[in-house]
Amino acid sequence: MDNQFTLTAILQRVDVLRYTPSGTPILDVMLQHESWQEENHIPCQIKFELPARIIGQNAQAWQHEQGECVTVTGFLAQRSQRSNRPMLRIQHITKYKG
Amino acid sequence: MDNQFTLTAILQRVDVLRYTPSGTPILDVMLQHESWQEENHIPCQIKFELPARIIGQNAQAWQHEQGECVTVTGFLAQRSQRSNRPMLRIQHITKYKG
Numbered sequence: 001m002d003n004q005f006t007l008t009a010i011l012q013r014v015d016v017l018r019y020t021p022s023g024t025p026i027l028d029v030m031l032q033h034e035s036w037q038e039e040n041h042i043p044c045q046i047k048f049e050l051p052a053r054i055i056g057q058n059a060q061a062w063q064h065e066q067g068e069c070v071t072v073t074g075f076l077a078q079r080s081q082r083s084n085r086p087m088l089r090i091q092h093i094t095k096y097k098g
Numbered sequence: 099m100d101n102q103f104t105l106t107a108i109l110q111r112v113d114v115l116r117y118t119p120s121g122t123p124i125l126d127v128m129l130q131h132e133s134w135q136e137e138n139h140i141p142c143q144i145k146f147e148l149p150a151r152i153i154g155q156n157a158q159a160w161q162h163e164q165g166e167c168v169t170v171t172g173f174l175a176q177r178s179q180r181s182n183r184p185m186l187r188i189q190h191i192t193k194y195k196g
Contacts, residue, residue: 001106001133002169008099024138035099037173039187040154048176048184056138071100075135078146086146089137
């Protein structure tokens with residue numbers, strides 16, 4: 001069951017690092033994406049925000065990188081047990097190299 | 099600027115086919131996804147709904163396929179000019195082959 005997303009975006013907001021009860025670091029961020037994509041042979045301007053989460057060592061490494069442009073890969077998931085609106089769970093994150 | 103998403107999902111809802119003023123067919127659908135993914139070496143159950151849109155010839159081809167399990171690729175985009183919540187613009191769609 002495929003669920004893989006690759007996105008270049010700005011770390012528009014980086015929340016304060018927090019930890020699970022078992023001590024795993026969690027970093028919630030807001031991604032802001034802008035690009036031109038082609039749909040049915042017509043270019044269209046894309047602009048949206050997407051909440052995302054980093055868990056584990058990467059969470060500590062990126063906690064002070066607000067404003068950075070990054071390329072992330074991961075999977076979409078429900079935001080919480082109460083909300084089935086999607087958020088991105090980030091598995092890999094690197095600085096964007098234009 | 100990367101923006102590419104691949105998802106296996108059920109066509110939970112398929113709206114009535116409509117057309118742009120210039121005659122391009124548009125099909126709005128609701129995708130329902132369920133899978134297990136691995137995050138920080140721990141399996142987690144994923145379940146969410148994502149609105150999506152098919153434009154062009156594929157819109158006509160899929161208008162009667164509600165309930166079908168499909169694999170789609172495309173890009174995320176804002177839902178409308180007023181809402182920057184994301185929806186999936188489907189560029190390729192095929193029946194899921196388990």
